[in-house]
Amino acid sequence: MLLNQFLLLGAVLFCIGVYGVLARRNGVMVLMSIELILNAVNINLVAFGAMNGDLGGQVFALFVIAVAAAEAAVGLAIILALSRRSHSVDADQFHALRD
């Protein structure tokens, strides 16, 4: 196996996640796209760790999984609070700081 096949798959998934963050209107779907991005990074971490024979890559992949869980919980709580406030999860409508 080449190292590059894992890295390129990670790059493709990362870019799909970036598209999702930019193009999705629903806040929950934006969070799902962020999970895609974090998973793409995890593939890179584990693949680099396997190339160097170092366990640090796997350890930091575990840390990224924990941070992603925390991020999903707080992000969903924020979106829930916003949807109670304005009865919408549309990210384009939350412009109270602008006007």
Added chain:
Amino acid sequence: MTGLFAAAPSAVSFDTPANIAFAVIAVVMVIAAVRVVTTRNVVHAALWLMIVLGGNGLLYLLLQAEFVAMTQFLVYLGAIVVLFLFGIMLTRAPLGRSDDLDNDQRWMGVAVSLILLVVIGYSLIKTYSDDKLTFGAVRNAGTNAQTQDLATSIFVDYLVPFEVVSVLLLAALIGAIVLARRD
């Protein structure tokens, strides 16, 4: 990973089956990821996300990171996807098909992600085209020596980041309860 097979060339190589498995998993993951960001149904997006996350766990198994793979299955498939489904239902998102899930920046988004892909892909191909991963033989087969090494690495070399992550999880737990509480 410089495995035992490098030293013993007569041993069986698992390169071809691993490549076939990788190709199948990669195609399924890319299709599912594209469906996550393009589907018109919020619940379907969460279910397609589940396929991407499961494929990620299978890739960790291909890279011989068993503990990370099991953590991926437990935390992502077991917890985070359920959290997303709860989020979809609690925010009263349209459960059926809805046509206004994308905003008007979608062509800009396509352009940005394609440019990013070209830049990252070019630099990866230019930098890492010679590096190979080989399947090493499992050390001490029948024991859990690899997971023990990982635990030693976490609790000796990376103890401070581990404690920071546990404090972060506690803070996120309390923060999520405070934010979502109905007052």
